[in-house]
Amino acid sequence: MRRVMLEDMILTKDMPSAAGSRMLAGYVSPFDATVVEKLRESGFEIAGKLPVGEFGIDLVGETCYVGDSAYAAANVLKTDTVMGVIALDVNGAPRRVAAQKGLVCLKPTYGTVSRYGTVAVASSADTVGVLARSAADCGTLFATIATPDARGTTMQARKPVEGRVQRVASLALATDAAVAAKMDAAKGKMCANGIEICEVEAGVIATARACWNTLLCAELSANLSRFDGIKYGHRSASFATLEQLYTESRSEGLGLLVKSAILYGSDVLYGKNYEKKYQKALRVRRVIAEAFRTLFAKYDAVLLPASSKLQYTETDHPFAENLYTAPASLTGLPAVVAGGVQLIGPAFSEERLLAVATLLEEVRR
Amino acid sequence: MRYETVIGLEVHVELATKSKIFCACSTAFGAAPNTQICPVCTGMPGGIPQLNKGAVTLSMKAGMLLHCEIAGLCGFDKKNYFYPDLPSAYQRTQWYAPIAKNGHLEIETASGKKRVRIKQIHMEEDAGKLIHDEAAGVSLVDYNRAGVPLVEIVSEPDLSSPEEVAAYLNRLRTLLRFAEVSDCRMEQGSMRCDVNLSVRPVGAEALGVRTEIKNMNSISAILRAIEYESARHAAALEAGKILLQETRRWDEMRGVSVAMRDKQSAADYRYFPDPDVMPLAVDAAWKQEVRESLPELPEQKKTRYVRELGLSDYDAGLLCDSHALCRCFEAALAVCQNAKECANWLLSDVLAILKRRQMIADELTLDGHSLGELILLVLAGKVGRANARKILEEMFEGALDPAAYAAKMGFLISRDTDKIGEVIRAVLAENSRALADYLGGKEKAFAALFGACMKQLRGNCDPQMLREMLLEEIQKP
Numbered sequence: 001m002r003r004v005m006l007e008d009m010i011l012t013k014d015m016p017s018a019a020g021s022r023m024l025a026g027y028v029s030p031f032d033a034t035v036v037e038k039l040r041e042s043g044f045e046i047a048g049k050l051p052v053g054e055f056g057i058d059l060v061g062e063t064c065y066v067g068d069s070a071y072a073a074a075n076v077l078k079t080d081t082v083m084g085v086i087a088l089d090v091n092g093a094p095r096r097v098a099a100q101k102g103l104v105c106l107k108p109t110y111g112t113v114s115r116y117g118t119v120a121v122a123s124s125a126d127t128v129g130v131l132a133r134s135a136a137d138c139g140t141l142f143a144t145i146a147t148p149d150a151r152g153t154t155m156q157a158r159k160p161v162e163g164r165v166q167r168v169a170s171l172a173l174a175t176d177a178a179v180a181a182k183m184d185a186a187k188g189k190m191c192a193n194g195i196e197i198c199e200v201e202a203g204v205i206a207t208a209r210a211c212w213n214t215l216l217c218a219e220l221s222a223n224l225s226r227f228d229g230i231k232y233g234h235r236s237a238s239f240a241t242l243e244q245l246y247t248e249s250r251s252e253g254l255g256l257l258v259k260s261a262i263l264y265g266s267d268v269l270y271g272k273n274y275e276k277k278y279q280k281a282l283r284v285r286r287v288i289a290e291a292f293r294t295l296f297a298k299y300d301a302v303l304l305p306a307s308s309k310l311q312y313t314e315t316d317h318p319f320a321e322n323l324y325t326a327p328a329s330l331t332g333l334p335a336v337v338a339g340g341v342q343l344i345g346p347a348f349s350e351e352r353l354l355a356v357a358t359l360l361e362e363v364r365r
Numbered sequence: 366m367r368y369e370t371v372i373g374l375e376v377h378v379e380l381a382t383k384s385k386i387f388c389a390c391s392t393a394f395g396a397a398p399n400t401q402i403c404p405v406c407t408g409m410p411g412g413i414p415q416l417n418k419g420a421v422t423l424s425m426k427a428g429m430l431l432h433c434e435i436a437g438l439c440g441f442d443k444k445n446y447f448y449p450d451l452p453s454a455y456q457r458t459q460w461y462a463p464i465a466k467n468g469h470l471e472i473e474t475a476s477g478k479k480r481v482r483i484k485q486i487h488m489e490e491d492a493g494k495l496i497h498d499e500a501a502g503v504s505l506v507d508y509n510r511a512g513v514p515l516v517e518i519v520s521e522p523d524l525s526s527p528e529e530v531a532a533y534l535n536r537l538r539t540l541l542r543f544a545e546v547s548d549c550r551m552e553q554g555s556m557r558c559d560v561n562l563s564v565r566p567v568g569a570e571a572l573g574v575r576t577e578i579k580n581m582n583s584i585s586a587i588l589r590a591i592e593y594e595s596a597r598h599a600a601a602l603e604a605g606k607i608l609l610q611e612t613r614r615w616d617e618m619r620g621v622s623v624a625m626r627d628k629q630s631a632a633d634y635r636y637f638p639d640p641d642v643m644p645l646a647v648d649a650a651w652k653q654e655v656r657e658s659l660p661e662l663p664e665q666k667k668t669r670y671v672r673e674l675g676l677s678d679y680d681a682g683l684l685c686d687s688h689a690l691c692r693c694f695e696a697a698l699a700v701c702q703n704a705k706e707c708a709n710w711l712l713s714d715v716l717a718i719l720k721r722r723q724m725i726a727d728e729l730t731l732d733g734h735s736l737g738e739l740i741l742l743v744l745a746g747k748v749g750r751a752n753a754r755k756i757l758e759e760m761f762e763g764a765l766d767p768a769a770y771a772a773k774m775g776f777l778i779s780r781d782t783d784k785i786g787e788v789i790r791a792v793l794a795e796n797s798r799a800l801a802d803y804l805g806g807k808e809k810a811f812a813a814l815f816g817a818c819m820k821q822l823r824g825n826c827d828p829q830m831l832r833e834m835l836l837e838e839i840q841k842p
Contacts, residue, residue: 029404029409030409033411116412116413119411120410123640124640152413152414152415153415153641153643154640222443222455222637225454225455226409226454231408231506242449266635274637
């Protein structure tokens, strides 16, 4: 069944793309994203678009202002009408959705799938990912969309990592009992298949969240400024000056979570904070990347949760929950979610990770 | 109290690339609004920038011409602010790491040579153009210009007078045109200049309050603005009034500078490196390639023209003022081998035609090779000077072969003695009065007869030959 749906962060010429925001309600892009072209070239039918949380930064799609998008990908995959959902992994939402709803999600290595034609939020990390019922389906779709694209300078040539996963480092990060049980089950399955698991201190990787929130919000604050009511998108009906055109349009068009991200991001770039917060975050990013390099010298993959719980409530916040998804976002390393847990591998090890996911994935009836 | 003025200049120059700096859109001037745009340069969702290496090469050239150190990495930072002509609400510029720095430009003024230090040269993208329709009460935006590559050349405050500023700008323009970095046309906006000016008592160490003046559309407007602003500062200092550090708009019609309304209450630009544009390595090999592609500079050419070709200092200087003139000169020289003739033709006849057509020297597209051939025809006595000028004028309309054209138009000088003899006899027959006058002793009558013959022959006659034959015929009984 060669049909897919696209989340609304992926632009299409023939269907509107709102990116979950009132700012872009009804917006029709004049061009298709590269991944859309590649899917069509390979004979896939685009069955439609799925609403997303506003600009993809929320927990699981709960902050959509143009439709209802909480767990939208999971709901559609449950109906067995599409092979998979193509998503943009901005702040880990596709991975959390997969973890909580028994799906498989692949977030590829940054730079292996073209970002051209996706709504940019964190340009140094946004990655087109795949949600599906099985690792095999993820693999098929990944192979289709992970091909070179001359547009833009942040693409990398793939050199697939050979072999299979034999040694896994398991990061000790706190979760609730339900997720802890998933982690244990996953470890059990891997051990039964001859994979050695070692418990490892998270160390500096635990600081990934603070570092990531800084960089995510800083880049977001600049990338979202183009939504100003001047050229396209929502323009307020009530303004008398240019400044009001900007403030009213953006106040009306953007939601609370996005506004707080913009303010936070503007602040970390402001005046002396640039050095104290933003540049520091860049240095921490490199340190965390180093920590992974050190781990991958000994291990083939790193196991960690994708979320702290299996069911979110009003009090959960995406900038707290992204503790688990931030490491892969920050470093651009590939991550796969299956059986409610997450595995991170070295760059270009998607096939190897998907092989483990096959062991862990929840069997569908 | 006597005051001195301290001036620094920020010159923005549009690079002569065919495409914009981050996308493949055309940079051609004069297109209909919003016809040279794409998702990248209009800030639409989904566009990703792609750095135009040609723009980097030209920026390196500008840096080398101004004796700067060239950076080893070329990256871009986002400068964040809101304005309708800025489609992404950030401008990509080089705040943290300019492509070139610590250079200088030597200028010549009446008081001698002066070295003006160049603080830095950085690349950035241009914004769109806002057009205000007062009558309709709307503002319109044209994004054709958004994304055109610019370099900003920032001088240290080493200039001290309108004369020095004019010398600096003219010299900069000549160099950049010579190396084909930019066509530097202020009237088309491909060269813009903001002036930073302060005034202090003569001999004082500390700098006075600085104001920035924008919106001058020509070098003469810049000079007028400097005169006005210096006087304004001096008057304020003299009267003990406070001067505000501010940006002011030059109003050319009224001849005054006006404080600009707060565009934005000076919001922080929050510069940070653009993650979409991977910094480009500027390695030694590339720098060497660019260095080798720099043309012979005007002063080197001038020296060579004087020393090796025997041109006068004045003529060599005039030629070397314009890159296009030099190119035409050297091409013509290669054909006719006569430097003085080529220089004369270019500096008198060609420049005259340009002036009549209201063109500047750098717009010259005349084929130097053809000019050389034309000069050869004149030197060989095959075409008279007057007719050669007609051929030259025709060459401005389009390429042509001077010899073929001369033949077609009947400009080739005849040595057909039979034909000339016929014409002479006919003229003498028709002008018996003049003939009689001449024979009677009136020397001037000869010129009239000579002129009449030339006219009949349509100028296509060797003057010497005609003179001899006419005299001979007259002498006959």
